[in-house]
Amino acid sequence: MLRYTVERLRNHIKRMHKKIILTGDRPTGPLHLGHYVGSLKQRVSLQHTHSQYIMIADVQALTDNFEHPDKIRANIIEVALDYCAVGIDPHVSTIFVQSYVPEIAELSVYFLNLVTVNRLMRNPTVKAEIEQKQFGPSVPVGFLVYPVHQAADIAIVKGEVVPVGADQLPMIEQYNEVVRAFNRIYNTQLFPEAEALVPAKAARLPGIDGKAKMSKSLGNAIYLSDSAEQVQQKVMKMYTDPQHVRVSDPGQVEGNIVFTYLDVFDPYPDEVAQLKEQYQKGGLGDVALKRRLIDVLNSFLEPIRARRATYAADRAAVYELLKEGTAKVCAVADETIHSVKEAMQINYW
């Protein structure tokens, strides 16, 4: 009887425990529609079902921007404003700034002992990024070791779920290797393994030039903070079907970025289906089509802009929110480091 009650209580507690998410962004520029589709939208809903930590990863951004800390500095608040603008509630999610949690650095030092140099060199994500960033033989050590630092980001809040793109899966593998090693060597169960939350394939939005990925560095992004005019200009330059010259010409729908965006953002999929039919037959001009997308995007962005403007009117208050979130994480981090040192037996007094 008693045992039955204990079991029920346990299950109840288990149901009550909201899984811990760690996610975040490098503050190297304002966030764009690609971020919205790929992660921000998901965060807005996950914040109610999970205990969600969102990290503004300035330390990580510095690993390949260490000569431009001013850029990072300027984008801390922009990213925070973007979060609030899309509906991430800073009183529900915990938004924090990485560099203000020194315990992450502290933990990463102990994690660095648990990974071999060879293992790091073989990490496919790191390999690809080193190539992409064209460091040549001059990879900064900070960049090479960032998967280990990232492991400390997750571990410091004991993250259980980490939303990542498919290309980032090796990072979660690396994380699980590190915490398994830690738990084994120091005979503890301190760190749960993390589960990758990979978004559906549709969640990757192409840039306005039709390139696979929307990104600041490629200059093909529509930002959440773009004005109605900027959105109009960018959509007008959008890649469609180069063969579709006159209105009466039949046009291609596949690979036509305007339709890709309508599929994602247009609230009336039936009408989009009709438009596709018309476009393929001929008789629907690019300009008319783009006007629809401009309306759709601006309707979508309008409440985001409005919320952004409200928050942006009092930037000091936004910094206060970041301070509060960071203080919450510091308290958690302090507890984690305490347990880490206890497990490692390096708590001498």
Add this chain to the structure above:
Amino acid sequence: MLRYTVERLRNHIKRMHKKIILTGDRPTGPLHLGHYVGSLKQRVSLQHTHSQYIMIADVQALTDNFEHPDKIRANIIEVALDYCAVGIDPHVSTIFVQSYVPEIAELSVYFLNLVTVNRLMRNPTVKAEIEQKQFGPSVPVGFLVYPVHQAADIAIVKGEVVPVGADQLPMIEQYNEVVRAFNRIYNTQLFPEAEALVPAKAARLPGIDGKAKMSKSLGNAIYLSDSAEQVQQKVMKMYTDPQHVRVSDPGQVEGNIVFTYLDVFDPYPDEVAQLKEQYQKGGLGDVALKRRLIDVLNSFLEPIRARRATYAADRAAVYELLKEGTAKVCAVADETIHSVKEAMQINYW
């Protein structure tokens, strides 16, 4: 006139400023006569002319002992007792424990961005140690990056003088490269370059087996905490001249470790000179010679043992001394990190 006064004041302040020393030991075992001759003796006198920080480098010791933190844990207090025993005054020198200064880890993360992987791989000290420790292809990342962490150790207290063996000179070179890069990139003069203080060649004491270096891992060390009996046993096993079988045989002085030790520790060099002559001619037995060394070493070690016993009687008080020293360093470290973040412009609030 005014200018003259200002200049005099400046020079006065300059004379008043005691140069900052950072030094320390990895707490992997008790300290031995080799440590005394190579560094401890020097520290006892430097503490009065310099502002001396002595770090018990547990974090660094963990880079190649991460599976045996219990060994590190046990040796923290032993090393502290050895310091106090030889006459390092914990109220004059600042003795601290590395892992309790998280700002070192924090600073090292920013320093990691300023060093390339290739540069680290070329560091002669690291190369030699990786070979010596036989890591093979499994060098822990923590071990590879330790010169950068060591740079953070020095920088956190703005060290100006670092006593090192000649084999460690590349570490100081690495340090100066890192702080030059930091000062240049972040347009600051925060970190002075450090000067290596290399001991005289005579400062390396061979092991009792005649091997070049006294070391715990070679099992050829006489510890500062050895009892009179242990010293006697070790000296009796000491390497002399294998050809010197009978008392009347002429013996070799060069490479005769007993004489090497007498040269270092015997307070009567004239008598040692006479003994050498007698030994070379024949008529002086190894046992008689070793008895003298036993007396010399035990006379030397007696006050050290006595001081050690006094401190060891109240271990809690020694931990208090470590706590006090560490708190002093934390205050300095906090200031340094504050200036670092200011220089990097990553102080957002």
